[in-house]
Amino acid sequence: MMSAAEKLESAARQIRRSIIDTAFNAPADGVHLGSALSMVDIAVVLYGAVMRYQPENMASLDRDRFLLSKGHAALALYTVLHHYGVLSSAQLATFDCNGSLFPALTPMNPALGIDFAGGSLGHGVGYASGIAWHQRLKKLPWKSYVVLGDGECNEGTIWESALFAAHHGLDNITAIIDVNGYQSDIACEKTLKMDLVSLWQACGWHVEVCDGHDFGALQRAFSVSSYGKPKAVIASTLKGKGISFMENNNAYHRAKLSAAQHQAALEELK
Numbered sequence: 001m002m003s004a005a006e007k008l009e010s011a012a013r014q015i016r017r018s019i020i021d022t023a024f025n026a027p028a029d030g031v032h033l034g035s036a037l038s039m040v041d042i043a044v045v046l047y048g049a050v051m052r053y054q055p056e057n058m059a060s061l062d063r064d065r066f067l068l069s070k071g072h073a074a075l076a077l078y079t080v081l082h083h084y085g086v087l088s089s090a091q092l093a094t095f096d097c098n099g100s101l102f103p104a105l106t107p108m109n110p111a112l113g114i115d116f117a118g119g120s121l122g123h124g125v126g127y128a129s130g131i132a133w134h135q136r137l138k139k140l141p142w143k144s145y146v147v148l149g150d151g152e153c154n155e156g157t158i159w160e161s162a163l164f165a166a167h168h169g170l171d172n173i174t175a176i177i178d179v180n181g182y183q184s185d186i187a188c189e190k191t192l193k194m195d196l197v198s199l200w201q202a203c204g205w206h207v208e209v210c211d212g213h214d215f216g217a218l219q220r221a222f223s224v225s226s227y228g229k230p231k232a233v234i235a236s237t238l239k240g241k242g243i244s245f246m247e248n249n250n251a252y253h254r255a256k257l258s259a260a261q262h263q264a265a266l267e268e269l270k
Helices: 004-025 034-038 040-050 071-083 124-138 156-167 196-202 215-223 259-268
Strands: 065-068 144-149 173-179 206-211 231-236
Touching: 004 034, 004 040, 004 071, 004 215, 004 259, 034 040, 034 071, 040 065, 040 071, 040 144, 040 215, 065 071, 065 124, 124 144, 124 156, 124 173, 173 196, 196 206, 196 231, 206 215, 215 231
Parallel strands: 065 144, 144 173, 173 231, 206 231
Antiparallel strands: none
């Protein structure tokens, strides 16, 4: 019988295989692979160990919310929802097909567990703050978790939203920054150097720093008290995590896999 940690590790490996297979079979000329692979372990811990939800009833108001602010990593969310029984294999197979409910950038569809329309970066924290404030006013039990990228933190709207959340003491919101070191075409530090820990703390958030691929560290970061403040989890990750030739290789920010690359990736994920 697998331990809880082994179940999370197994889930992450299966989801990465699903990302690779789905991307290979997609009709598009490229899929955002690196960004999807870097956040898998974060999402697995949330869906597999932290968040409250019922796969068969995602329309319920009594479930936690997951908002993917870095919406170009949509394939990570779709494959996680598939693994945990929200989406069927037939639904996942329509990824990025014409007319699909599951395009390359997340559409909003709460009944299917997609709580935010991604694509235009920088808006997830603001939207999550609005949801969290509504939850506070209505005394509803659920929490909001929003995943954003480190490159996305260049967006000024994030900091306006962070100040709003701290001002209202929205301790029912957790922002997870997927710090994989890259944005679309360059390393983040070459675009704009940012001390993310100091910035989030200066905005009035409680900050936890952890390895974004360490399941235990992630669980601890999510479980500790935020002392009445919103929480930011700064999670260090590898872009393209799990596949050696994709790790820290920004050529796979958006790429179309060849048959040989597809097979090599699956071999590494056995």
